Amino acid sequence: MNKTQKGFTLIELLVVIAIIGLLASVVLASLNTARMRSRDARRLADLRQLQTALELYFDSNNGYPNDSCNGWDIVCSPTSCTGVGTSNLGELVTDGYMSSLPCDPVNSGAYQITFDPNLCAGGVCQSYCIRAVLEETGALVGVSEDYPTCPTL
Numbered sequence: 001m002n003k004t005q006k007g008f009t010l011i012e013l014l015v016v017i018a019i020i021g022l023l024a025s026v027v028l029a030s031l032n033t034a035r036m037r038s039r040d041a042r043r044l045a046d047l048r049q050l051q052t053a054l055e056l057y058f059d060s061n062n063g064y065p066n067d068s069c070n071g072w073d074i075v076c077s078p079t080s081c082t083g084v085g086t087s088n089l090g091e092l093v094t095d096g097y098m099s100s101l102p103c104d105p106v107n108s109g110a111y112q113i114t115f116d117p118n119l120c121a122g123g124v125c126q127s128y129c130i131r132a133v134l135e136e137t138g139a140l141v142g143v144s145e146d147y148p149t150c151p152t153l
Helices: 010-061
Strands: 114-121 124-133 140-145
Touching (some): 010 140
16 A cells, blocks of 8 residues: 655745745835835925915915924924924914924934924014925935025925
């Protein structure tokens, strides 16, 4: 009586598992790059949206929102500053120019959208810079109105 064994050997199973692991790591690396790019695209869209809201605010108020935070507020938390004063950037929401202020997708460390008004007097400012750091390249990008040291897109 001849007995034939069916199935895979241990070596064959280990080779298949190793190949699947290698393919999974390649796919995950590609997904991480795509996620970084999508967060960067959102940052750029948020900068442009803020720029539009600030320009509409300027048209109505002959200036941009004032700021008692001494510049570079985190856009996502407009009601408090680090230690000093409060930001008036929330006026974009209360006055109806935006439904809510955008938060950076990561919103930690260097990855925060920041705002700095300039040339302020009498409750309004005549220039501003909004900037963010792109995750994929580490580049500092921004949009501004008459703010010479603001990085550009």
